Amino acid sequence: MFTLLYGLWKWIFRKDEYFILILGLDNAGKTTYLEQTKTRFTKNYKALPPNKVTATVGLNIGKVDTLGVRLNFWDLGGQEELQSLWDKYYAECHAIIYVIDASDRSRLAESKAAFDQMIKSEHLIGVPLLILANKQDIPDCMGVREVKPVFADSGDLIGRRDCLVMPICALNGEGVEESIQWLTDCVLRNSTIRPPKEDKE
Amino acid sequence: MGGLLSYFKSLFGSREMRILILGLDGAGKTTILYRQVSPEILVGEVVTTIPTIGFNVEQVTYKNLKFQVWDLGGQTSIRPYWRCYYSNTDAVIYVVDSADRDRIGISKQELVSMLEEEELRGAVLVVLANKQDLSGAMSVAEVHQALGLDALRARTFQIFKTSATKGEGLDTAMEWLANALTNKK
Ligand SMILES: Nc1nc2c(ncn2[C@@H]2O[C@H](COP(=O)(O)OP(=O)(O)OP(=O)(O)O)[C@@H](O)[C@H]2O)c(=O)[nH]1
Ligand SMILES: Nc1nc2c(ncn2[C@@H]2O[C@H](COP(=O)(O)OP(=O)(O)O)[C@@H](O)[C@H]2O)c(=O)[nH]1
Ligand SMILES: [Mg+2]
Ligand SMILES: [Mg+2]
Numbered sequence: 126m127f128t129l130l131y132g133l134w135k136w137i138f139r140k141d142e143y144f145i146l147i148l149g150l151d152n153a154g155k156t157t158y159l160e161q162t163k164t165r166f167t168k169n170y171k172a173l174p175p176n177k178v179t180a181t182v183g184l185n186i187g188k189v190d191t192l193g194v195r196l197n198f199w200d201l202g203g204q205e206e207l208q209s210l211w212d213k214y215y216a217e218c219h220a221i222i223y224v225i226d227a228s229d230r231s232r233l234a235e236s237k238a239a240f241d242q243m244i245k246s247e248h249l250i251g252v253p254l255l256i257l258a259n260k261q262d263i264p265d266c267m268g269v270r271e272v273k274p275v276f277a278d279s280g281d282l283i284g285r286r287d288c289l290v291m292p293i294c295a296l297n298g299e300g301v302e303e304s305i306q307w308l309t310d311c312v313l314r315n316s317t318i319r320p321p322k323e324d325k326e
Numbered sequence: 327m328g329g330l331l332s333y334f335k336s337l338f339g340s341r342e343m344r345i346l347i348l349g350l351d352g353a354g355k356t357t358i359l360y361r362q363v364s365p366e367i368l369v370g371e372v373v374t375t376i377p378t379i380g381f382n383v384e385q386v387t388y389k390n391l392k393f394q395v396w397d398l399g400g401q402t403s404i405r406p407y408w409r410c411y412y413s414n415t416d417a418v419i420y421v422v423d424s425a426d427r428d429r430i431g432i433s434k435q436e437l438v439s440m441l442e443e444e445e446l447r448g449a450v451l452v453v454l455a456n457k458q459d460l461s462g463a464m465s466v467a468e469v470h471q472a473l474g475l476d477a478l479r480a481r482t483f484q485i486f487k488t489s490a491t492k493g494e495g496l497d498t499a500m501e502w503l504a505n506a507l508t509n510k511k
Contacts, residue, residue, distance in 0.1 A: 144479075177505050179498070182466055183453070183475070183484035199479070206467045213476035 140195045141321035143312045146214050148243060149224035150236045151203035154259040156181050158224060158295035159200045163187050165301055175296055182207065192309050194321070208239055215248035219312045219319050222255045222304075227272060227292070228263035237275055244282045251318055253287040253311035255304060262294045287311040330496055331388055333504040338389045343507060344414055346449075348440065349421035350433050351397040354456040357490040358421065359386060359395050381407050398436040412445035416510060417503055419452045422469060424487075425460040430472040437473055441481070450506045451483035452499055459489040482506065 147155045156178045164172040166189040180202065187198035199214055201207065223243070225236050243249070258272045273290045276283075289307060293300030312319070337343060347355050381404045384395040394411055418440075422433050440446065455469040464472065466485050475483065484502055488495035 171509055173505055173509065179502055179505075181484065182486070183470075184478065184482060186480060186482050197480075206465060207470075209467055210470060210476060217479070 139323060140190065140193070141316075141323065142195045142197055143219040143309075143316075143321050144197045144199065144214075144217055145220045145222060145308065145312075146211075146218040147198060147200045147222045147224065148211055148239075149203050149257075150226070150232060150239060151180055151205075152229075153203060153224040153226045153236070154257075154295040155200050155203065155222075155224045156185055158222075158257065158259065158293070158301065159185055159187050159198055161295050161298045161301050162189060162198070162305060165298060166191055166305070180204065189305070191305060192313075194309060194313070196305070196309065196312075203239075208242070211243060212246055212248070215246050218249075218252065219315070219321070220253040220255065220308050221249065222257060222308070224257045224259050224295075225272065226260055227258040227268070228260040228266040230267065233267070233272075233275060237279075240276065241279055241282060244279060250284065251286050251315065253308065253315055254283065254289075255308050255311075256288070256290045257295075257300075257304060258290060258292045259295050261292045261299065262296060268292060287314065330500040331391070333497075333500045334391055334507075335504075336508055337391065337504060340390060342390045342392060342414075343416045344392045344394065345417045345419060345503075346411065346415055347393060347395040347419045347421065348398050348436075350399045350423070350426075350429055350436065352426075353421040353423045353433075354454075354488075354490040355395050355397070355421045356384065358419075358454070358456075358488075358496065359384060359393060383411065398440065399432055408440075409443070409445070412443050415446055415449045416507055417450045417452065418446065419454060419499075419503070421454045421456050421490075422473070423457050424455045424463040424469060425457045427462075427464065427472075430464070430469075434473045438477075441478070448510075449481075450503065450510075451478070451481055452503050453483060453485040454488045454490075454495075454499060455485055456488045456490055458487045458495065459492055 149155055157175055160172050163170050182202045185200040189196045201211060223240055256276055258269055260266055269290050269292050291300060291304050293304060347359060349355055386393045420437055455466060457463055469485060486495050486499035
């Protein structure tokens with residue numbers, strides 16, 4: 126009887142889980158974006174003040190419940206040495222968020238090269254892709270119109286998949302909710318191809 | 327206030343927090359605890375308990391923070407005693423000797439089996455790639471791979487390069503840990 130009830134309880138409260146990988150060069154704003162996302166989607170979340178965010182050498186995780194699903198985030202370090210660790214997560218992720226520092230034109234080519242290296246992985250074929258042009262608060266930063274053609278240049282590597290370039294400001298949170306909304310729609314749409322993991326709780 | 331403990335200031339006054347400092351013998355744990363974390367703490371506050379033969383726990387309590395240290399590896403007969411110390415652990419500081427490529431495999435096994443403990447499920451993990459002053463020390467990416475950290479999918483962790491004897495890298499590590507714990511206060 127207990128197992129039956131437990132089974133029923135689990136069925137009612139089960140949540141489909143999706144895994145979102147956040148990548149991009151160091152200093153792009155990935156961890157700041159994740160903190161901002163947690164703050165906006167989690168009640169009573171005590172966010173780390175942005176000035177206390179330090180370079181990631183490891184993994185930051187985040188859980189967000191929205192639109193009836195659970196999103197699990199993996200935020201990795203972007204330093205060159207650490208980029209070799211990115212591909213360990215490709216096979217299990219349901220979407221990629223690629224963050225660029227739109228205020229830093231001098232590193233755009235470097236960011237694009239790391240992007241190409243990532244997106245050509247066979248483990249990521251068809252996985253929805255969201256490119257965030259971050260730091261829109263900084264005057265004279267690159268807007269979507271400037272960033273998009275640079276990445277569109279890799280059209281054949283990107284192939285057929287949901288793909289969008291969005292302007293955001295991770296620091297003050299502008300655009301963060303919209304970005305999560307878009308991504309959730311995408312992973313749901315793509316769930317016949319990459320099915321969710323069922324919540325074990 | 328003792329050395330690196332100043333980073334934990336924002337945590338003082340909240341509930342008791344337990345931090346384990348673990349790793350193989352010789353990794354540098356004791357050096358970190360006494361020389362770096364608590365150089366100004368009175369000797370009397372440093373307690374060494376030996377609840378059973380062969381099991382040696384070094385312990386430092388400062389306000390509501392409790393640091394406990396023991397060596398992993400070696401005799402399997404004492405392992406059941408470790409469990410007593412796992413409950414309510416907020417963070418694990420895992421120390422490796424980055425220059426000891428021969429034993430990093432054992433260190434990995436110890437880490438993996440420790441993290442399987444249910445009681446440690448919510449603990450934040452800090453890996454100290456210690457002894458970076460020695461030539462041939464493994465890089466962060468090498469330590470990451472050797473310890474199989476990419477298998478950790480549901481735990482926040484961060485690796486720091488340190489030299490406990492020179493006192494390098496520990497500031498950054500403790501500052502990060504204190505911030506990570508503030509979330510759990
Ligand atoms: N002005 C501005 N600064 C930002 C914004 N987002 C992030 N930053 C700053 O950019 C710096 C790097 O941010 P992080 O979030 O640590 O970058 P990261 O991508 O996680 O870097 P790694 O962990 O090294 O890969 C920090 O100083 C942030 O405060 C933004 O929208 N506007
Ligand atoms: N070169 C070097 N030696 C270290 C470092 N940290 C610890 N040691 C030495 O390694 C030995 C073992 O250190 P100890 O703290 O006792 O390790 P424990 O067994 O993990 O507690 C001692 O001789 C320390 O002086 C370091 O960063 N660099
Ligand atoms: Mg980061
Ligand atoms: Mg010791």
